[in-house]
Amino acid sequence: MVTVNHDYLDLKGSYLFSTIAKKVATYQTNYPEAKIIRMGIGDVTQPLVPAVVEALHKAVDEQANMDTFHGYAPDLGYTFLREKIVEHDYEARGAHVEIDEVFISDGAKGDVANIQEIFGRDNKVAVGDPVYPVYVDSNVMSGRTGTYNAETEMWSDLTYLSATSENNFTPSLPTSHVDLIYLCYPNNPTGTTLTKEALKEWVDYANKEEAIIIYDSAYEAFITDSAIPRSIYEIEGARTCAIEVRSFSKTAGFTGLRLGYTVVPKELVREGVALRSLWARRHSTKFNGAPYIVSRAGEAVYSKEGKKQIKKQIAYYLRNAKMIREYLMEAGYEVFGGTNAPYVWVKTPAGMTSWAFFDFLLEKKQIIVTPGSGFGPSGEGYVRFSAFGEYESVQDAMQRITQ
Amino acid sequence: MVTVNHDYLDLKGSYLFSTIAKKVATYQTNYPEAKIIRMGIGDVTQPLVPAVVEALHKAVDEQANMDTFHGYAPDLGYTFLREKIVEHDYEARGAHVEIDEVFISDGAKGDVANIQEIFGRDNKVAVGDPVYPVYVDSNVMSGRTGTYNAETEMWSDLTYLSATSENNFTPSLPTSHVDLIYLCYPNNPTGTTLTKEALKEWVDYANKEEAIIIYDSAYEAFITDSAIPRSIYEIEGARTCAIEVRSFSKTAGFTGLRLGYTVVPKELVREGVALRSLWARRHSTKFNGAPYIVSRAGEAVYSKEGKKQIKKQIAYYLRNAKMIREYLMEAGYEVFGGTNAPYVWVKTPAGMTSWAFFDFLLEKKQIIVTPGSGFGPSGEGYVRFSAFGEYESVQDAMQRITQ
Structure with missing residues (x-):
């Protein structure tokens, strides 16, 4: 009889980003008018540079x-x-x-x-x-x-x-x-x-x-x-x-x-x-x-051209990261990373769990982040903000959170 | 101590096509003037079609x-x-x-x-x-x-x-x-x-x-x-x-x-x-x-255009296969496949092994084929001709073999 790879069956839940995608899809079906800002998955938004x-x-x-x-x-x-x-x-x-x-x-x-x-x-x-x-x-x-x-x-x-x-x-x-x-x-x-x-x-x-x-x-x-x-x-x-x-x-x-x-x-x-x-x-x-x-x-x-163009693109994302850091710190959040990296790691407020804060941001602010607990037990109590969005969207998201 | 995957160590020799590539490279180094015709690896030679x-x-x-x-x-x-x-x-x-x-x-x-x-x-x-x-x-x-x-x-x-x-x-x-x-x-x-x-x-x-x-x-x-x-x-x-x-x-x-x-x-x-x-x-x-x-x-x-163009390309390779079959049969070889496929499977002459016939074709005719034994024990005594070459090269190869 054909047996399956039992090691696969040990995997816990779906792959993190698939789970998030499903939660977001459900929310979008329920609120088709919602303008969701995606700061979850680390996908880039800037187009390929001219040299490429x-x-x-x-x-x-x-x-x-x-x-x-x-x-x-x-x-x-x-x-x-x-x-x-x-x-x-x-x-x-x-x-x-x-x-x-x-x-x-x-x-x-x-x-x-x-x-x-x-x-x-x-x-x-x-x-x-x-x-x-x-x-x-x-x-x-x-x-x-x-x-x-x-x-x-x-x-x-x-x-x-x-x-x-x-x-x-x-x-x-x-x-x-x-x-x-x-x-x-x-x-x-x-x-x-x-x-x-x-x-x-x-x-x-x-x-x-x-x-x-x-x-x-x-x-x-x-x-x-x-x-x-x-x-x-x-x-x-x-x-x-x-x-x-x-x-x-x-x-x-x-x-x-x-x-x-x-x-x-x-x-x-x-x-x-x-x-x-x-x-x-x-x-x-x-x-x-x-x-x-x-x-x-x-x-x-x-x-030579490629390197110059890429550098500009990296600077664009790092400017986003800086903005995320500054807005969130200003609002009293504990904030880490984001100076030599495109991710900002943020402590959830008032002892909320990562998924609770994820749900709050999705439902109340229409912002998608990644729950820290999805990355392992020590990630509990944190969420990850990605700086890979468009500048205007990131700014919009930060204003939604801090207002 | 770090252990390696011992199952990998059980593998026999290199991957077939890497072995062929090395043999051909050695031959080419020794005979840099030789005009080698490649009928081994099943790689295509026709460019991408216009629709693509x-x-x-x-x-x-x-x-x-x-x-x-x-x-x-x-x-x-x-x-x-x-x-x-x-x-x-x-x-x-x-x-x-x-x-x-x-x-x-x-x-x-x-x-x-x-x-x-x-x-x-x-x-x-x-x-x-x-x-x-x-x-x-x-x-x-x-x-x-x-x-x-x-x-x-x-x-x-x-x-x-x-x-x-x-x-x-x-x-x-x-x-x-x-x-x-x-x-x-x-x-x-x-x-x-x-x-x-x-x-x-x-x-x-x-x-x-x-x-x-x-x-x-x-x-x-x-x-x-x-x-x-x-x-x-x-x-x-x-x-x-x-x-x-x-x-x-x-x-x-x-x-x-x-x-x-x-x-x-x-x-x-x-x-x-x-x-x-x-x-x-x-x-x-x-x-x-x-x-x-x-x-x-x-x-x-x-x-619609893509399908038409692709069909023409497939016909081009099938014409090669037909030519290989016909030349080799004419020359007295036992020939299989090549009518609904881009490969022609040929019995080696005079009981030669697959690798012996491979070496003969490389050294005497400057033609690369794939030795049948590389595909398993029942492949011994056969070689594979690929029909993916340019028509003129395939024709050249067939003339070299049959003349």
Whole structure:
């Protein structure tokens, strides 16, 4: 008899953003006239920049001509893109990454969800708390998380790295051994960051414990403070303990275009096996490359014009984040993140739960945020505001809340 | 200590096409002047058709404008595309498929590799032999295939459905129970097909055994004979036993654009769980949608102009297949497939092994084919010719072989 993957059945509820979408759809059906402002899901609203648009048109024309047509991409992705990544994202910051350590993908979500697959099921996993749900769910789906305790809302075999206002959103190193550590900085959902010194402690810990850090730096483009590392490879020792996952989604508005990459250094060897060769094998067996036209769009992000245009777009979102911070602080809210990140993490008023405050904002203010508890137990009592909206909408939302 | 996924270590050699690429690269380094003709990997050579190019340009312009910009796609994919799929690929052929049973993806390879993940590890898997390597490898990587016997080149826990000239490439039903059955028609690699009557036997078997058929119909566009089903849902009873995977790669030259879809009917319930809900959960957790612009390109494939242009392109490749068949038969080769498929399956001469004939064609004729043994033990003694080349190159290759 066919059996299903019972690990899937252990998943709690629907994926967070699907749940929110359903709640909003219900509200919209009941109040079709309501002007809802979306500050929940971290989707961008600014259109693709001119340099990217131009590159796309040019690449589409190439695909229309037999002499310049491109079929399947090379296994690791197009070299023209991987060269630009190494040059601009790493060499320019004094970090050592080689071209054949860069794997192009159709986005960071797939990569962070799939990376666990190259590891054994017996690894002990640590995740930030609150955390991007994909890290937890992909490990639940692979049977690595043990049993769920509905009261604590925790998995028995997961180590939770709690980050709250009490520890200034800097989680302590684990007190017992862990194998795989998911870190995300600038953090989703809290919008907080780690200094080079703080990140160095994690790298040292991982090297000492022979652990692996899976470093999600999807939001690095929002870092304005030079003391904050954009890549984990800026930290000495990271090449022997860290995999880094990057995205074009937030950097250049590619959420609807799909492009990302993962770096697996050659020094990463466990049980005598190079992790790079395992990830290469996964890529060549289960993935068929990012589209040629999208790869060319990614290349354009690194052009002189592209960089200038992207920088302006990032500044636009950071201005939103600043406005959210200022309005909410003015109104007496406790506010975190949002200076080197597109997310503002806000303590709910009067001890409300995250979902209660979510419902309040939806029903009374017609504003969608993301309930902090959806990101893990330590997220309870917070909500996440996304700064990816249009300036005027964000301003409208802030006025609704504070008036 | 971090452990790696030991199931990955069980994989035999590199992925077939990577191995071929390396052999060819070595040859090219040694003989840089050689004019190599590629008839190995099934990659298309004709450019995108005008209707698709126009749709892409239009969609790129939409992405350049805030009012028409699209970020993340809906969980199952854009409705405009799923509606067209249901209308043209199913309703038009009298097959019942509902819009919310269609999941848009970035290609069939990922879907057929990932679909096994929703099933338990204890399912008994049957694959065609020869077979597209991804079905086997994705199950090896999930620990479902047992131990490998280097002599027979078979996995202990896999059931091989042998297809050779002896049984006219129509494998017999398994003699003992199996749970998951991968079928691919028109077949990759043999280019052979099943009649409706023959496919009905598989559907009846699966329903009787409560098995699941994973039906890969990536090459359905090449079917010219009306007695041959294009979809398994043309067969009565398929909705309770079959998942179908489809691709735009070969239909419309999307190998470099990436678009596919998988159909999971609501009737598919095992252990009381709807498989559709498991696949939906995988989609929403581990995938972030096909690009908007590529989805619009897919829509254009179903337009009046698009259909006409695509039909012409398919006819171009089928003319190649016919030429390959005729030249090789004239030269005394035993030839199969290639009438309702873009692949011609050819018996090696004088009892040569597949790789020996591959080496001969590469070194003496500068032609790349795919060795049949790379697709499984029953492929030994055959090679696959792809008809996806340019007409003039294919003709050149045939003249080299037959002169």
